[in-house]
Amino acid sequence: MSELALLLIRLAFLAVLWFFVIAAVGVIRTDLFGPRTAPSANPRKLPTKPAKNIPAKPKRGEPRQMVVTGGPLQGTIINLTEQPITIGRATDSTLVLSDDYASSRHAQLFPQDGQWIVEDLGSTNGTYLDRSKVTRPTPVPLGTPVRIGKTVIELRK
Amino acid sequence: MLALAIVVVMAAYASVGLGIDGQIPSGTFTYGLGLAALMFAAYGVLAKWAPWADPLLLPLVTLVNGLGLVFIYRIEQTGQAGASASQQILWTALGVVMFSATLIVLKDHRTLQRFTYTMGFIGLALLVMPLLPVIGDSVNGASIWIRIGPFTYQPAEMAKLALVIFFAGYLVAKRDVLALAGRRLFFIDLPRVRDLGPVIITWGLSLGVLVLQKDLGSSLLVFGTFIAMLYIATQRTSWVLIGVLLFVGGAMLAGQVFGHVQDRFEVWLDPGNPAFYERELGGSAQLMQGLFAMGSGGILGTGLGQGFPREIPLSFSDFIIAVVGEELGLTGLMALLMVYALIVQRGLRTALAARDPFSKLLAGGLSFLLAWQVFIIVGGVTRLIPLTGLVTPFMSAGGSALLTNWILIALLVRMSDAARRPPPQAIQNEGLTQVFTR
Numbered sequence: 128m129s130e131l132a133l134l135l136i137r138l139a140f141l142a143v144l145w146f147f148v149i150a151a152v153g154v155i156r157t158d159l160f161g162p163r164t165a166p167s168a169n170p171r172k173l174p175t176k177p178a179k180n181i182p183a184k185p186k187r188g189e190p191r192q193m194v195v196t197g198g199p200l201q202g203t204i205i206n207l208t209e210q211p212i213t214i215g216r217a218t219d220s221t222l223v224l225s226d227d228y229a230s231s232r233h234a235q236l237f238p239q240d241g242q243w244i245v246e247d248l249g250s251t252n253g254t255y256l257d258r259s260k261v262t263r264p265t266p267v268p269l270g271t272p273v274r275i276g277k278t279v280i281e282l283r284k
Numbered sequence: 285m286l287a288l289a290i291v292v293v294m295a296a297y298a299s300v301g302l303g304i305d306g307q308i309p310s311g312t313f314t315y316g317l318g319l320a321a322l323m324f325a326a327y328g329v330l331a332k333w334a335p336w337a338d339p340l341l342l343p344l345v346t347l348v349n350g351l352g353l354v355f356i357y358r359i360e361q362t363g364q365a366g367a368s369a370s371q372q373i374l375w376t377a378l379g380v381v382m383f384s385a386t387l388i389v390l391k392d393h394r395t396l397q398r399f400t401y402t403m404g405f406i407g408l409a410l411l412v413m414p415l416l417p418v419i420g421d422s423v424n425g426a427s428i429w430i431r432i433g434p435f436t437y438q439p440a441e442m443a444k445l446a447l448v449i450f451f452a453g454y455l456v457a458k459r460d461v462l463a464l465a466g467r468r469l470f471f472i473d474l475p476r477v478r479d480l481g482p483v484i485i486t487w488g489l490s491l492g493v494l495v496l497q498k499d500l501g502s503s504l505l506v507f508g509t510f511i512a513m514l515y516i517a518t519q520r521t522s523w524v525l526i527g528v529l530l531f532v533g534g535a536m537l538a539g540q541v542f543g544h545v546q547d548r549f550e551v552w553l554d555p556g557n558p559a560f561y562e563r564e565l566g567g568s569a570q571l572m573q574g575l576f577a578m579g580s581g582g583i584l585g586t587g588l589g590q591g592f593p594r595e596i597p598l599s600f601s602d603f604i605i606a607v608v609g610e611e612l613g614l615t616g617l618m619a620l621l622m623v624y625a626l627i628v629q630r631g632l633r634t635a636l637a638a639r640d641p642f643s644k645l646l647a648g649g650l651s652f653l654l655a656w657q658v659f660i661i662v663g664g665v666t667r668l669i670p671l672t673g674l675v676t677p678f679m680s681a682g683g684s685a686l687l688t689n690w691i692l693i694a695l696l697v698r699m700s701d702a703a704r705r706p707p708p709q710a711i712q713n714e715g716l717t718q719v720f721t722r
Contacts, residue, residue, distance in 0.1 A: 133302065133587055133590070134587070136587070137299070137584065137585065138584065139295075140295055140296060140299050140588065141585070141612065141613075141615050141616055141619070143291075143292055143295055144616060144619045144620075145615070145619050147288055147347060147619075147623075148619050148622045148623060148626070150288060151285065151340055151343070151344060151623070152626070154285065154339065154340055155340065155629070155630075158633075199640075199641055200639070202637055202638075202639070203639065
């Protein structure tokens with residue numbers, strides 16, 4: 128076996144090894160951002176597309192998901208439908224919290240005229256919409272944290 | 285990905301043969317197919333019992349384990365005593381069996397939470413086992429083996445796993461107390477003295493193990509993992525500071541009092557000193573040979589089968605990283621470290637996605653255990669930190685570590701399955717509410 132062939136084999140092997148690593152990173156990328164063909168991978172192009180393609184989805188600018196961004200249930204995602212979402216320690220709530228600072232029926236979120244409204248249901252420790260206490264039903268803008276006990280939720284597209 | 289991993293391993297095996305004798309070794313296809321059969325069996329188990337599990341963990345581990353086999357085979361070819369590829373293949377098979385068994389038996393990792401204190405006790409018992417008179421065994425000045433008949437086993441490996449499960453269970457129960465109670469002093473939150481108990485006990489324990497068994501690596505590993513898990517649980521920097529201070533204090537003390545720890549420090553600081561180099565046991569020759577090897581490897585390496593791993597004592601276990609550095613060069617070593625990083629990343633990702641605090645802590649702790657272990661040994665071999673004897677996960681020859689790490693991966697796979705399983709379909713019906721299983 129000549130020196131040159133060995134050198135080539137050596138380089139080829141290193142290339143294959145790195146190819147494996149890069150393939151693995153590619154899989155992680157798909158896992159994080161979704162397949163490249165999915166519309167969500169390219170948010171900037173979205174507005175130009177006609178809305179006919181996705182008739183069942185809510186209108187643009189409206190939230191589609193409620194994401195728990197803080198607290199023990201962090202990472203939980205609830206898809207928004209037309210139904211109101213109840214939050215509390217009661218086991219029949221949509222989002223069941225196991226938090227000493229939350230009441231059994233703490234708050235609810237419901238859609239109205241394309242907006243989502245948060246309403247405190249007479250909780251002990253209160254519901255906070257971005258620092259201010261919720262005293263009457265208040266619309267929740269996209270990406271604004273709503274704090275219930277130790278749990279923080281957010282509406283996202 | 286799995287097939288690709290196996291192809292890479294077979295290519296490595298073939299190129300070892302080409303490098304040594306100029307021909308593809310006859311065993312390439314039989315070994316390769318054997319490994320493939322083994323891994324696809326594991327994949328079958330994975331697909332059946334954990335269908336939502338992370339798709340990357342198994343291929344990544346397969347690659348590292350396979351490369352480990354190739355390197356041990358390569359070192360065996362040089363005739364270094366103790367390196368045996370066939371034995372390692374046997375242990376790999378056993379590891380895969382344990383992996384499958386763990387996945388099949390453990391339907392829900394949260395059952396482990398019930399055995400928190402049992403696990404803690406088992407962990408301690410395993411740690412102390414090698415000190416027992418009949419079954420304990422001492423090799424190269426470190427008594428970390430037990431010997432039953434012809435079999436030797438390092439119970440400390442399994443103890444690590446049991447201890448991580450114990451820590452996770454314990455911290456889930458205690459984390460609020462640890463995080464919230466305490467006074468504030470100089471910008472850091474000091475925890476209450478009685479909450480310090482577990483840290484002090486672990487500290488004492490790891491030092492005790494270090495003293496009695498002369499096993500630096502394990503104690504560093506257990507202590508570091510515990511501190512990391514404390515940090516994950518409480519998000520308090522003060523715990524990290526306390527941990528680091530305790531460890532530095534302990535290491536200083538040990539360095540002053542115990543000869544073998546002092547040796548390690550001397551060797552680390554001044555490996556070129558002939559007095560240390562010539563020393564029979566615990567000298568710097570091994571470290572220096574490892575450095576020479578990596579130096580001669582350079583950026584692209586000498587090529588598989590063309591280095592001189594025989595020059596490095598114990599090149600098949602502690603110093604396998606140095607052999608990789610020599611034959612694959614910096615490029616190959618970096619690829620290998622990337623693969624480790626990806627495994628750890630998948631583990632941490634599982635921890636992030638997990639829905640209950642116990643799995644978060646357990647997945648975080650296990651991933652950290654793996655990462656920390658790689659850091660300690662690679663740092664030791666490259667003279668970044670004093671060398672402590674630890675195996676390179678999945679690569680080094682050594683059955684007990686291989687078994688343990690396969691079980692560790694099985695736990696991660698089980699948790700990633702639970703974390704990635706899609707939540708039950710929302711019931712879109714007025715009057716019915718959705719129950720989230722956590």
